[in-house]
Amino acid sequence: MTRPNQAQPPAQPSSALVIVVDDDEGIRASLDSLFRSVGLQTRLYGSPAELLAGSLPDGPGCIVLDVRLPGVSGLDLQSQFVRQGISYPIIFMTGHGDIPMSVRAMKAGAVDFLSKPFRDQDMLDAVTAALERDAQHRAEAAAKEDIRAQYETLTAREREVMGHVTAGLMNKQVAALIGLSEITVKIHRGNVMRKMGVRSLADLVRKAEALGVSQTRRTTDQT
Amino acid sequence: MTRPNQAQPPAQPSSALVIVVDDDEGIRASLDSLFRSVGLQTRLYGSPAELLAGSLPDGPGCIVLDVRLPGVSGLDLQSQFVRQGISYPIIFMTGHGDIPMSVRAMKAGAVDFLSKPFRDQDMLDAVTAALERDAQHRAEAAAKEDIRAQYETLTAREREVMGHVTAGLMNKQVAALIGLSEITVKIHRGNVMRKMGVRSLADLVRKAEALGVSQTRRTTDQT
DNA sequence: CCCGCGATCATACCTACGTATGACGCGGTT
């Protein structure tokens, strides 16, 4: 079980990290000073290889990426991140971009796509938006991860019972469905409530929804 | 109460509508024949004014829009749609677009942004994606509207009780909270279950979540 | 003025839920 990471206050901009990948050292330097001037931490890389060599930090942050890069292109790097589930929001910069390129990047989830030269303020606005998106994403992921950690302490039977209970079945129906006595279902149900850290069925249902583990998805609707 | 619009089968492409807005009659004509060739219905307009003059159809569909248009620009029209809650997915075309324009459009939710001239297949792919997005959106909106229609049949008291019950409170707690006897809460609760068309608390909780009407949002978590 | 509807509450009864106690079997670990 991973450590519960409950309600952390939203990370202040001051603790956020901006990862810059650009092959032009001048750009790197000026972005570095731009970001530091507003209290952001930075990491500078000249190529995707450099970035991928080290381990990615796991704090809040975002990536500022040139599209044209030595080795892997920025867009390929983006797809790679998406495939690997790396969720840092990405801001693209380009000196020789075109519309299809920008559209592709935005479709793939980029926060912004800036043509060089850009105004400092545009970049800062984009980074602000990216950090907000990241904070939002992190909060959701952390909440979901806590729930999943609790779910993983359940035994197979308990998960089965949880699925049926949160689908709205009565104990006796669950019992008949999986061939148990009602009292056994009650015991599993009690264990589920305890392990999932809830005291009401309503809360259990919400956690089950977050996990997507409700079993019998039939329509109980009948006005 | 609006008519329940339960589970309609996903609209076939053949019944979907593509709304084309372009001031070039040649473009309109060729898009018209392109879309009709794959079984789509079309409506052609030379300007936003023409489009806004008539009433918008409410069937499934999408909009194909030139950015540069007489009167209101395509992007302004898009913002206008967003503000008015009009949810037709939009595909932009442009002959003289630039990157900021495309990025702005994509940020505002456009499905695609094609530079003229584009390949027919690219346009068809974009329309297919747009119609899928529309169908998805429609299904969700319809489901939510059904639930809201049921919710609107509830009296003020019943809604109040529903909020507390779906938050996980026991009947007696609800009673104490709003100054009623437990038996009265039970009656309201029974009415809620009947009017909302559910037979289990689990289903009620899910409908309440869809509506966002749970009251006491305190943390019951305590591992 | 009466009616209907919503809201309120009481009594009563049944069902469902939750848990404690105690028990047995099975499979894997020490």
Next chain:
DNA sequence: AACCGCGTCATACGTAGGTATGATCGCGGG
């Protein structure tokens, strides 16, 4: 072999939920 976690079940008791019957009250419309 002894132990432990898991699963299974029974009995028993207390609490919570659900509904039916019947009653009172206030308010707005016919």
